[in-house]
Structure formats: C-alpha cells, structure tokens
Amino acid sequence: MSSHLSTPGLRPIPPPPYDEALRLAALASYDILDTPRERDFDDVAALASALCGTPIGVVNLIGDGRQFFKAEVGLGVRETPLASSFCAKAILEEEFLLVPDATKDPRFECNPLVTGAPSLRFYAGALLRTEEGLPIGTVCVLDFQPRRLTDLQQQALRVLARQVMKQLELRRALAERDRAEERRSILIQELGHRLKNTLAIVQSVAGQTLKGVTERSAVETFERRLIALGRAHDVLLQENWASAPMRAIAERVLSLTGESRIAIAGPDVQFGSRATLSTSLVLHELATNATKYGALSADGGTVDLSWRREPGPDGEDFVLTWRETGGPPPAEPSRTGFGTRLIRLGLAGTGGVTIRYPDSGFVAEFRSALSAVALS
Amino acid sequence: MVLVVEDEPLLRMMAADLAEEAGFDVMEAANADEALAILEVRTDIRIVFTDVDMPGSMDGMKLAAAIRGRWPPVELIVTSGHHRMADLSLPERGVFFEKPYDRRTVMATMRRMAA
CATH class of the missing domain: 3.30.450.40 (GAF domain)
Structure with a gap:
C-alpha cells in the first residue's frame, strides 16, 4: 500500500x-x-x-x-x-x-x-x-x-x-488524585517508621543516661510508658495516622502486659489520633496498676474493659469502663503520681473520670463526648 | 556470647548493654555481612539479636534465614520498628520483638534461650 x-x-x-x-x-x-x-x-x-x-x-x-x-x-x-x-x-x-x-x-x-x-x-x-x-x-x-x-x-x-x-x-x-494519595500514604508510613525508630533511640538514650539511677522501677516505668506510646503510634500507622479502632488500641496496648485475664468488649468506635495516644497511655497505666496492686496481682483476679455509646448532653457520649474483680480490696493511693494524673486526664485530656474503690475491686469510668474522642 | 546486629549505633549500644545485663558476653556488627564474617570465625555465639531493616546485601530477615541454614543451633531474636510479626516469616525458633521493645522481656528471652 x-x-x-x-x-x-x-x-x-x-x-x-x-x-x-x-x-x-x-x-x-x-x-x-x-x-x-x-x-x-x-x-x-x-x-x-x-x-x-x-x-x-x-x-x-x-x-x-x-x-x-x-x-x-x-x-x-x-x-x-x-x-x-x-x-x-x-x-x-x-x-x-x-x-x-x-x-x-x-x-x-x-x-x-x-x-x-x-x-x-x-x-x-x-x-x-x-x-x-x-x-x-x-x-x-x-x-x-x-x-x-x-x-x-x-x-x-x-x-x-x-x-x-x-x-x-x-x-x-x-x-x-490516586497517585497523590498513594504518595501521601507512603510518606506517612515512612514518617511513622522513623518516629518509632526515634522512640527506640529515646529509649536507648534514656537507658544509657539513667544507668546509674538506683531506683530501677522508675526507669522501667518510664521505659514501659515509652513502649505503650510506640504501640499507640503503631495502631495509628495502620490507618495512615488518621484514626484507630478502639478495639485495636486496647488490644495492642494491653498485650504489653502479657495478661490473658483482661476481657475486652465494646462496639466498633473509630478514635481520632489524639484520643488514641492519650487513651493508650491511660490504658497502660490502668493495666500497670492492676498488675502491681490490683486484681491482676492476685491469682483469681480479672479485669473487664468495656465501652459503649449512649445519649449525652451534647449528642452521643462515649463511656469506657475498667472494672477489676477478684483481687485484694483496693486502696486509694496516698500520693498522686504521674500515672494517677494521667488517668484523671481522661480519654481526650478533658477529664470525665470517675474512680471508685469498692471492696470488690477498682473501677474507673471514663466519659467523653463521642465527638471529642472520634475527632480530637 | 550474643551477637548484636544493628545499623543504628545508639540502638546497637543499647542492645549490647541489655545482653550484658542479661549475663552474656557481646559482640557487635553493623550489618549482615559483618555478622556473617564474625559467625565464620567464632564458634561460641549462642544467640544472634538482629534488626530487620539494615542497609547492605542482606536485611535482618535474610540474615536470620541464612544463619538458621548454616548454623542451626544458633538462636535468633529479630526486632523491627517497621514491620510487625504478622508481616514476617521467622525462621524456626526465631522470636520477634517490636521496637521499642521491653528490655526485661528481651532479657528473659535471651536467658531462656541459653538455658
């Protein structure tokens, strides 16, 4: 042709x-x-x-x-x-x-x-x-x-x-738009990994710096809080740093205790990034206390962690309950340490915490507007 | 003897400290190639503690697999800030810790492995 x-x-x-x-x-x-x-x-x-x-x-x-x-x-x-x-x-x-x-x-x-x-x-x-x-x-x-x-x-x-x-x-x-979204996602993952590495370095620096400190329990407490923070970041990283499911937060942080006696139950609620970090630290403190002094310090002790949504003054409330049973009768701590203050800050740093010490076991209830934990 | 393989110097120092505190003698390597060179000449290494994400010809997972193949009695501890256990296929008897890790748990694992 x-x-x-x-x-x-x-x-x-x-x-x-x-x-x-x-x-x-x-x-x-x-x-x-x-x-x-x-x-x-x-x-x-x-x-x-x-x-x-x-x-x-x-x-x-x-x-x-x-x-x-x-x-x-x-x-x-x-x-x-x-x-x-x-x-x-x-x-x-x-x-x-x-x-x-x-x-x-x-x-x-x-x-x-x-x-x-x-x-x-x-x-x-x-x-x-x-x-x-x-x-x-x-x-x-x-x-x-x-x-x-x-x-x-x-x-x-x-x-x-x-x-x-x-x-x-x-x-x-x-x-x-898809390509931009993918680049953004890769960047967030990379930053997240670097952050976790930085946390590990902070742990190392603290470990070296505090080598001579004789009160080892304080050093260990610090170290464990750092690890809990790392776990919280990890949960957030799974969903591009935007939010995390409450169940995943609870499971990841509480798995640090190595305990199988903490029962976790609640509906699907997606937490925002700030509430994820603060709630992780709160749960870590609660679990630490339970292991040291509370229900988990005794053989037959158990913990029930549950949460629910219910009508509140401004729309829906999120209510989380930590209930210990089967341990020694709880006593109110004589001094207010960092851990207690952390717990009293609540899930979103806004309080709403009720703590009781009945003989049956320590109970903490955390109440917050759902919008504060889901969006903050 | 514990061999610590980690490219980040501060983290390597911390891991070495931890192994010493657990009662072991420690050697350090900054990458997989250094680690293999040490394993070629040392016969007293019981445990290799390695990071996953390292530059060089091999990452920690490949190193762990190579060690399991060539030196079957050596115990393996793998650690990473990037990966979670679910993403990794550990060699037989390998133990994984996520960074930042709990020093006491890692020390207990080392002692158990050497017992």
Missing part, C-alpha cells in the same frame, strides 16, 4: 499549527492508548454510527505513526498504521471535518483505503481537543458510499466528541 502513498499527487499534509511532541505528550498523559474496550467509549461509537446512519463509528486517537481505535463499530480492527489510514493526520486540522465523497476530495482521492478495498467514501469527524487546544483524535463516522449529514447529526458528533474529551479529562484527574 505504501506505493500508493508515495504517488505524486497525494496532497502533502501541511505542518501542524501545534508542536507534535507536545501533542503526543498530552495524548500519553491520558493513559488511554492500547487500553481494552470499555462500555463508556463503545457506547459513543455506537451512538455516533446510529445517529448518522453510517455502518462505521469510531473513537479514534492519533498516536505516533499509528491510530488507535478506543472504540469502534463496523471496522473490526483496533489499530491501523497512520500512513495507510483514512483518518490521516489531516483530520486533526479542522474542528469538524466533513468529506461527503472522498473520491472528490483532494485530501483523500489517492488514499489507498479510498481507491482500493474497503473503498471508503464518506467521512465526518469531530475533533478531540485537550484543554490546551491540542488535537489528539476524533469521534468519527464512515461509510462505503457518499452521504450527507444534517446539522443536527453534525452537532451530535461534536457533542459526543466533547463528552469523550470530558471523560478522558476526568479519568486523568482521578488517576492523578
């Missing part, structure tokens, strides 16, 4: 009024070449063909030396080399190109697809043009016999071309 193309008399294509490299880059940015058939575009090709009464309808993208049919009816192929194609680059030069009879149009009269099989005679195409004005393809209809299109049919092709372009723009925007 190439011999036809080199025939003198084939009208030379004038240089395009745009940079071809830019045009190809724009086309590539939609990531649409060589993708499978899709209903969204097949529908357009079928509708174009039906509206214009032609056997062939195509959503056509002009690449580098070839054209790719994203959708077609009546052609049966997905790609042709550009040189031998009916939709040569000339079709990118006009917003709307109408060729009623190709044998009478100097741009096509020597085209092999016109002069030989399949003897295409009619072409009408509306340009696919990017926001920057670069032409990347057409929505076109073809026929094996000459024909005309009404104004309405021409208008319909233009509308379909604009809709295809909008579809491509939206897909590209969504893909860009």
Whole structure:
C-alpha cells in the first residue's frame, strides 16, 4: 500500500499549527492508548454510527505513526498504521471535518483505503481537543458510499466528541488524585517508621543516661510508658495516622502486659489520633496498676474493659469502663503520681473520670463526648 | 556470647548493654555481612539479636534465614520498628520483638534461650 502513498499527487499534509511532541505528550498523559474496550467509549461509537446512519463509528486517537481505535463499530480492527489510514493526520486540522465523497476530495482521492478495498467514501469527524487546544483524535463516522449529514447529526458528533474529551479529562484527574494519595500514604508510613525508630533511640538514650539511677522501677516505668506510646503510634500507622479502632488500641496496648485475664468488649468506635495516644497511655497505666496492686496481682483476679455509646448532653457520649474483680480490696493511693494524673486526664485530656474503690475491686469510668474522642 | 546486629549505633549500644545485663558476653556488627564474617570465625555465639531493616546485601530477615541454614543451633531474636510479626516469616525458633521493645522481656528471652 505504501506505493500508493508515495504517488505524486497525494496532497502533502501541511505542518501542524501545534508542536507534535507536545501533542503526543498530552495524548500519553491520558493513559488511554492500547487500553481494552470499555462500555463508556463503545457506547459513543455506537451512538455516533446510529445517529448518522453510517455502518462505521469510531473513537479514534492519533498516536505516533499509528491510530488507535478506543472504540469502534463496523471496522473490526483496533489499530491501523497512520500512513495507510483514512483518518490521516489531516483530520486533526479542522474542528469538524466533513468529506461527503472522498473520491472528490483532494485530501483523500489517492488514499489507498479510498481507491482500493474497503473503498471508503464518506467521512465526518469531530475533533478531540485537550484543554490546551491540542488535537489528539476524533469521534468519527464512515461509510462505503457518499452521504450527507444534517446539522443536527453534525452537532451530535461534536457533542459526543466533547463528552469523550470530558471523560478522558476526568479519568486523568482521578488517576492523578490516586497517585497523590498513594504518595501521601507512603510518606506517612515512612514518617511513622522513623518516629518509632526515634522512640527506640529515646529509649536507648534514656537507658544509657539513667544507668546509674538506683531506683530501677522508675526507669522501667518510664521505659514501659515509652513502649505503650510506640504501640499507640503503631495502631495509628495502620490507618495512615488518621484514626484507630478502639478495639485495636486496647488490644495492642494491653498485650504489653502479657495478661490473658483482661476481657475486652465494646462496639466498633473509630478514635481520632489524639484520643488514641492519650487513651493508650491511660490504658497502660490502668493495666500497670492492676498488675502491681490490683486484681491482676492476685491469682483469681480479672479485669473487664468495656465501652459503649449512649445519649449525652451534647449528642452521643462515649463511656469506657475498667472494672477489676477478684483481687485484694483496693486502696486509694496516698500520693498522686504521674500515672494517677494521667488517668484523671481522661480519654481526650478533658477529664470525665470517675474512680471508685469498692471492696470488690477498682473501677474507673471514663466519659467523653463521642465527638471529642472520634475527632480530637 | 550474643551477637548484636544493628545499623543504628545508639540502638546497637543499647542492645549490647541489655545482653550484658542479661549475663552474656557481646559482640557487635553493623550489618549482615559483618555478622556473617564474625559467625565464620567464632564458634561460641549462642544467640544472634538482629534488626530487620539494615542497609547492605542482606536485611535482618535474610540474615536470620541464612544463619538458621548454616548454623542451626544458633538462636535468633529479630526486632523491627517497621514491620510487625504478622508481616514476617521467622525462621524456626526465631522470636520477634517490636521496637521499642521491653528490655526485661528481651532479657528473659535471651536467658531462656541459653538455658
């Protein structure tokens, strides 16, 4: 077929009024070449063909030396080399190109697809043009016999071309958003890992610095709080630092005790990042106290950790209860240490803590507006 | 003898301290290659304590697998701030600790392994 193309008399294509490299880059940015058939575009090709009464309808993208049919009816192929194609680059030069009879149009009269099989005679195409004005393809209809299109049919092709372009723009925007989201997620994970490493270094520095301290229990208490904080960060890291399920918080922090006697029960509640950190530290203190002085210091002791949502003064309240049973009778601590103060700060640092010391065992109830723990 | 493999110097020092406190002699390596070189010449290493995330030809998981293959009696402790146990396939008898770890639990594990 190439011999036809080199025939003198084939009208030379004038240089395009745009940079071809830019045009190809724009086309590539939609990531649409060589993708499978899709209903969204097949529908357009079928509708174009039906509206214009032609056997062939195509959503056509002009690449580098070839054209790719994203959708077609009546052609049966997905790609042709550009040189031998009916939709040569000339079709990118006009917003709307109408060729009623190709044998009478100097741009096509020597085209092999016109002069030989399949003897295409009619072409009408509306340009696919990017926001920057670069032409990347057409929505076109073809026929094996000459024909005309009404104004309405021409208008319909233009509308379909604009809709295809909008579809491509939206897909590209969504893909860009996905990529940005992925980069953000990777960055958060990386920062989270660095933070955990930094916590481990703080632990190391403290360990070295406090080596000479004879009160080892204080050093260990510090170390364990640091570890609890690390666990809280870890739970947050699972969900990109935004929030954490209350159950996961409880399980991760309380697993530090190595205890199987803490029963955890409550509905799904998603905690915000601040409340996750403070609640983790609170639970850690409660578990530490229970192990040292409370129910978990005795053989038959158990702890029930439960939470619920209930109507409160400002919308819903979140109520968490720590109930120890089976241990020695609890006694109120004589001094208010950091651990006790931490517990009294509550789940979101806003108090709402009720602590009781009945003989049956220590009970702490934490009440907070659901919005404070879920969002803070 | 415990071999501590950790690229972060402060954390390596802390781990070495911990092993000493648990009653062991300690050697230190900054990466898997150094660790293997030590294992080639020392026959008295009972436990290797290694970080997962290290630069070099091998990370801690590959090192642990290599040690399990070449020196089956050596006990393995693996630690990481990036990974959780669920993501890792530990060699047989390997024990995992998440960073920051509880020193007492790690020391108890070392003593149990050497007993």
